[in-house]
Amino acid sequence: MSGPRPTLRSSRARVRGATIAAFVALAPLLPAAAVAVGTLKVDAALPYVCTLPSGQHPATVRITAAFPERAAVGEEIRPTDVTTTVELPAAAVADLTALKAATVRAETRLTVGVAQQEQRTEATWSGTAQPVGVPAEGPLVLTTTGDVPSLTADTAGELTLTARGFAFDLAPSTADGAATDPASLSVTCVPGQDAEGRTGLATVPVGADVPSGEPSTPPPSPTVPSPSASATGLPLPSLPAGRTAPARPGTADGPGNAAPKGPRVGSPADRGPTTADEDAPGTPPPRPDAPPCLTENPAANSMSAYITGYSNVRKLNGANLIPLTCTLIERSEPELEFREDGIHLVTKATGGFSTRGRKQTPPFKATLLTFGFAPTTATLVLEQTGPLTLYSDVLLAYPENISTVHVRVPLVLRVLDVRVNGTRLDVGPSCRTEKPLTSQDPDPAAHPGDHLVLRGDGKIVEGSDAVGYVLTGGGPLTGEVTIPAFKGCGAGGENLDRLLTASISGPGNYIKQIQGQTCTVLDAPDPMNPKCTEDGQPYVVPKPER
Structure with a gap:
């Protein structure tokens, strides 16, 4: 066969799937949420x-x-x-x-x-x-x-x-x-x-001319969100005022039982997911504690999933736990592509992490030995500086379908707090890598610029359970990243850029993230095989693997 290959759309080939990229997002120094009157x-x-x-x-x-x-x-x-x-x-x-x-x-x-x-x-x-x-x-x-x-x-x-x-x-x-x-x-x-x-x-x-009906003194909002409970044992962060779960029939927000209008603190996500009675025979167990993961204004192709995992810092010979993080995804309709090696089902998606409304991971602590002897604890955040994209390619080769997924996302690593031997090292409010983390991209011409690349490989065998990573079922996503030099680190005239660069920056840092099963937000809930909670959050909460 020669010449361009036709691309066909198939209304039957609808793959429900989400993705995950590993770290994400952005918590600028001056956090915020706006009451706009103009x-x-x-x-x-x-x-x-x-x-x-x-x-x-x-x-x-x-x-x-x-x-x-x-x-x-x-x-x-x-x-x-x-x-x-x-x-x-x-x-x-x-x-x-x-x-x-x-x-x-x-x-x-x-x-x-x-x-x-x-x-x-x-x-x-x-x-x-x-x-x-x-x-x-x-x-x-x-x-x-x-x-x-x-x-x-x-x-x-x-x-x-x-x-x-x-x-x-x-x-x-x-x-x-x-x-x-x-x-x-x-x-x-x-x-x-x-x-x-x-x-x-x-x-x-x-802080001036707040519209009437809003509280004159809003509840305080911390500059840095709290870590997730599953990673640290600390209480879960609550939703910002005004965020509510999407309306679904038969819930408090559904028709016939309207929820109060206007901003409110607390939502079904704050109270934990609604699941089947854990004492009833034949019903699924309740979902473990997890951060809120709500999709605002969901569409037919809106999906969500949790991820968690580990990231190595090669220079320090240690691994950091990336806490449980919500990922929100909007996917395109799958397409059938006819190529020389067979028929491929291709799905593309964009999205990002959601932590208290920001595209970032929750802050996480890393405890390592700097230069091999000084115990150092740092609080870190991975911030998304551009779109997260996903490309899923499934070779339809009955009875064994081969799945390959690439997740790409530009991320910077921000350092919020450092303690060496228990003594605080003031890195200031703007300490971060000077550019996004970088992986070797398999298709650099189509994807220029600095970004992280994670790959998931799997098999979908007729009559058997899927093996490895599959878009809808989740699994491991792995990659290797170079950590760039740091900038903006230090306070009071002290420049700590070179110290952090010498301690952390460099190539060969391995990443392994585990994605849970995806939730297609607007699908009808299935009480016996839940993928979503009744308020439209992912039901499956994965555990990290090294």
Whole structure:
């Protein structure tokens, strides 16, 4: 067979599945959740200078976004409708035409400075785009979109956001769809000389003019969420006010028995899942304790699952437990692809972790011997800086179907607290890896940039239980990652970047995450074989494996 292979959609081939990537997300220094009484529109065109193989070139970066006009203390501020548009001049486009590139795909990363009074931190706004044609002459315009981290301010005062460094990765392809040589270009940009005074994006007042009906003093919201109970034995974190379980028939939120309107503290997730009577014969056991894992406004393809596992730090000859974490996934319809080796069922999905509304793991403690002799305890968080993507490929070869799944996600490792021999080492509020953790990608041309890659392999044998990792049933996902150098570590003028880099950073760090069975949120519950609780959370809670 030769030529392009047709891709067919099959309404019968609906694979219910979720995924998991290992770590995730983002807890910026100033957490937040917003009470919006109006919308603040941002449209900023900023001058940058970008370094390409041919040299430095001017570029215009346009940022558009929407913010709440104001927010209450301790409530989420979530930027929406965020787009990043990069206009490269003809001289820069020549670098792509020299590679005989016909199309190019872009991933962008904008560093945003966040400040409130004396507090400072940074967040990363990431975006991706579909491939666009490379013009024969003239400028090239690339527009990306993507999720950005929310913020929370735990004190009153103006919260300001400022554009800082900018970078993007380009994956060019030739007219016949092949990768160029090199297969990708990484471009870094700095604000131009005439950018001074023009890099401000938004200023959001916090703590003023709270709408009537809201409490004048909201309940305090900790900057760092509590670790999960299953990992530490500590109490489970409660849901933020206003988050409720999705409505389902026959529950307190279903028709005929409406729940009270407006924000409320506590939900079915806080009270634990509703399961069958554990004393009734033939019924499943109750679900173990687990953090809340609710999908807001679920769609037909919304899925969720828990993961947990271990990550090694090779330099320190130790392993860290990644606590039980909720993952929310939106998948596409499966497609049948006819290839030379047979028929493949392909499913794609995007998503991320959800810990108290943030895309991150719960904070976890690592206790290791630094330099082989100093007992060191650190509190860490893995933060997602771009979309989590999943690609599931099942070769339909009766009676044995072969499944391969790749999960990709850009993550930074943030250090919240360090103690050496019991003495606190002040690393400050902004200690993190200078770029995302990096794995060797099996398809770097299609997936440029720094990101973690986890792989799951399994077999689905007719008449037998599945073996290994299967999308809907879960199982082990493994990978290897390089931990980059650290930046922003230290307080009071003391720079600890080199100390943490020497202690932790480097290649060859093995990861093994265990995913539980997935919950397709809107499926009708099955009391005898539950995949979801009655309020739409994953029923199966996995245990970590080394």
